[in-house]
Amino acid sequence: MSKTNQPTLQGISSNKTKLRISAIFIIIVGFYLFTSIKTESSLLDLWNGKNGFINIAQSLFPPHWSYASTVMPQLIETLHMAIIATTVAALISIPISLLSAANLFPNPFIHQPVRFIMNVLRTIPDILLALIFVGIFGVGVFPGIMALIIFSLGLLAKLLYETIESIDMNPIEAIRASGGNTLQVITYAVMPQVLPQFVSFGLYVFEVNVRASLVLGFVGAGGIGLLLNQQVSWANYPNVMTIIIIIFISVVIIDYISNKIRERLI
Template sequence: MSKDSNEKIVLKKPLRFKFYFTIGVVVFLIFGSALFAGFNIIEVLSNLDQTFRLLDKLFLPPAWDYTSRIIAPLFETVQMAIVGSFLGALVAFPVSVLAADNFIENKFVNTPVRIVLNIFRTIPALVLAALFVAVFGIGSFAGILALFIFSFGLISKLTYESIEAIDYGQVEAIKSLGANKFEILRYAIVPQILPQFMSYTLYAFEVNVRAAAVLGYVGAGGIGQTYERNLAMRYFDRVGMIIIVSFFAVLIIDVISRNIRKRLV
């Protein structure tokens, strides 16, 4: 054995000040926000009996016979989600092409398109729905428009990032054939991003089903409207049934959609 193998190895640990500082900031933010929002754990615990009373009213037992009257608005909700995500995808595709800076190499095009996309994405679907209800009146049309704008923002953002991440060699090759911009799009870009694009559309659909269930609360059609009406009339057992049926509907749709998406990419 050589001599230095017996020597004790002393490594100086790097100071992890930055790490601890970050944790401190995060903890401060969480507690600070709770304090600011008036969240009080004691109040939660002391009102626990109220919660149980409500749960009892909702689910023990739910209004089983009400199921048949939930089906129609539930289908309307799913239809809203389908139409909304389909229209969103339709508009998102050309817009994401304009936003991708490796296809349109012009900042004066990319930047404004991206700014508009960001604005669309910051508006919550519920606010959009309330706005459209005010303009177009109560009903699923307002809901569809809200979901359309919401899916458009979501899909186009994800798609333009996919376009920017493609293998550029294929673009080079198609360009060298003497192809114009449309042909480059058709042969070098669409085949590369199509599976992702379809996956994003399905993902938007999943999110939309969940969002659509709430939109009715502001009068934008679907199951949310039924929910709101029964809650106002204090038919808690019916509300419980709506929650159960919607839960399973969302679950089933999620499972199906996720399975298709897995196969796409």
């Protein structure tokens, strides 16, 4: 029980580690300072802008409740856009994701080009897609739906093909061994394994589409975003607040419902 032989410890990490961590810390702080000076923006701006905050907040309240009756049809239009776009994208994504799955189509000349096209689609921002389609079809709901379809197709196809690549290959071997062709292998051994995830991804993409369609309205692609853009540019803040509250509530409800369904599925 003697305490004579206690070793001298330098704490939990060695001095060398401490030195290195300090150096990294200083470099990172320096990096932040550099970017802040270069962009001429700092936390001080937040303080200087406080009057703007207060002005906007004051003009947002109280919301103009009677305006809600004008907002509701637009909200429903937004939901319609999201539903149509998600459904179409989900249907198209099935064959595309199957073709992108390296375990079903091991030939790289099949899955690589399909993946490449989907990667290209995914890199185009949704707002740019909306601008392009508004240019093609004119202002309205249809270009918005088109933009959402392309945008969610890239997303869904990637999520889905990664799921397909992680399935159990044993049943596939069994169906092949009993004389099933490729389509039969897909319907009997692949689809039952990925269906729950597929529905779950579909619901998730629906949520994303509802939010995305708000932004798309700003470039004239229909829905509630169109209304929001209009009221903001007229500086009609009580109406803007009404729209924001309605969007907030509906997004929360949709997220909640789809989360509950997804929990049940997996």
